[in-house]
Amino acid sequence: MSDAEVLLMVDDRPSSFTRYAARESAGRLVLLRFEVTRADLPEGYLRETAHLPAFWVREDAAPEAEAGRYREWAAGLPVAPSRFCNPSEPRQAAAQRFARLAGLPHLTERQVALVRDKAAMKACFRELGLRTAEFERVRSGAAIGRFAARHGWPVVLKPVDSFACVDTHRLDGPDDLAGIDLSARDWMVEAYLGGTEWEACALVVGGEVLDAWPSAMPCRPLDIVDGAMNANISVATGEGPPVDLRALVQRIVTGMGIDHGYAHMEFFLIDGEVCVGEIGMRLAGCEIPANHGHAYGFDVFGATLSVYLGRRPDLRYGDRRCAGDLLLPLPRSGTIRRITSREELLGMPGVIDAVLKVRAGDTVAARRASHNASGYAHVVGASVGEVESRMREVLARFTIEVAAREPAVLLA
CATH class of the missing domain: 3.30.1490.20 (ATP-grasp fold, A domain)
Incomplete structure (x- = not known):
């Protein structure tokens, strides 16, 4: 594929991947935004990405009409997009339908069902001979x-x-x-399954799984939403599960007829046997993709962009280690009174990067979701145990004070 090809990418919330693409792909990137998610795109982020052409899909218009309006709009660009990327899980059905109507590479309706409808997904796993709950x-x-x-x-x-x-x-x-x-x-x-829960991410090009990277989870997602430590640790040191992950993901994407993309899978290891949980065809949530870049010493976002541009990336890894993202707590809704600074976080053992999404004075709304956080820290170490220990030290030293909202006073 030519380097001149342009990518149309769904942009429904700021993320490390979308920010990377906005920085590195000017001239080769067009954003697709949905009016229904406008509130999720802060003004600062809109200014940050203002140099990129962006098409807004209207909420109250028919999809066919919006696709036609897009084609007319794209014809006026220096180069119209010929490739498509949707990193958003909740937008999957609407985004892939839009890509189909716009004449771009896309997941079929059946494939969208297999990666979004968890009951259909698990039925497919069983048809492929895989064990599920x-x-x-x-x-x-x-x-x-x-x-x-x-x-x-x-x-x-x-x-x-x-x-x-x-x-x-x-x-x-x-x-x-x-x-x-x-x-x-x-x-x-x-x-409900026992055993150990793992995650795996993979890049797929031309129906081939290029590689798969395991992530350990110190705490299960269902425990995380009830207050347990929220973290994922990319394992590049041989401590991963004794499973041929590349072959496992290949079996699934072949069975689903997936041609290309970033796959994110969750599975359980129970008495040495794999029990597949779920799979998504989009970037993993939180900062899991960045973990893989830190753990394997390569440009994971650049490789992912290559995949969606129809090119086969050269996965040359550097020094290997374990690297994880620790999501920092957001204990309740209210107004932030005090929060540990980024500089303090960077001074803690193993912390190589930190991002705070809130600051003192901000009004925040906590949610019961696995991505609920006030920010995150990337923590590295020589082993999963060392990274987890360092993460727990960060949590012990991290402080966030949130004052509950005062009840509204009704005036006569």
Whole structure:
């Protein structure tokens, strides 16, 4: 593929990847933004990316009409995009449909279903001969109770299209269903798995998995949303799971007919046997991709951009180590009174980078989600244990004070 090709990339929130692309790909990058997510794009970020052409998809217009309007708009650019990248999980269906209507490379409707509808995804895993947790689509508490009677409590309840553990719950018994509205979304229930939970990321070009990188999770995502340490550790030192991850991801992307992209997978290792959890065809959340770059000593974002531009990246690694992202707590909603500075964080053992998303005086809203954070720190070490120990020291020294909002006073 020619270096002159231009990439149309979905931009629904600031991220390390989108910022990298904005810096490194001027002249070869066009942004696709959805009006429905405008509030998620801060004014500072919009100014930061103002040098790039951006097409806004209107919320109240038909997709076909918006795609036609885009084609007319893109015809006026120096070079119209011929490649497409969607790094957003919640925008997956709308983004891939837009790419199809605009005549760009895209996931088919079936492929979108396989990487977004978790029940369809797990059924596909089983068709490919892979082990998964027992699962079932449900619409009522009674159905959940019947499932638990067959497979035992606890169970995990989640919307079929959830991400980042949003609206995902561990249920230890029927009483835990109180307050959960099962009428608003499509839900599924699955058996709770023991063992060790891992993650793996991979780059795919021309249907081939180039490599796969494992991540250890000191705490499970379902524990994270209830307050456990929120971290992922890329393992480039041979401490990863005894699994041929490249072959495992290859089996899945071949079975789903995936041609190219960044794959992010979660799986369990139970008594030496793999039990596949979920897979997404987009960049991993939090700072997991950056972890891989730090752990393997290579430009992970540059390699990812090459993949979406239709080129095969040269994965030349440097010195290997373990590197993780520690998400810094955001304990509750309110106004930030005090927070540990970036300079203080960089002075802690193993911290090579730190980003604070909030500062004193900001009003914040905490969410029950695995990406809920006031910022993050990248922590490195010679082993998973050393990185985890350093992360816990960072948490012990990190301070954030949030004053609860005062209740509104109604004036007569």
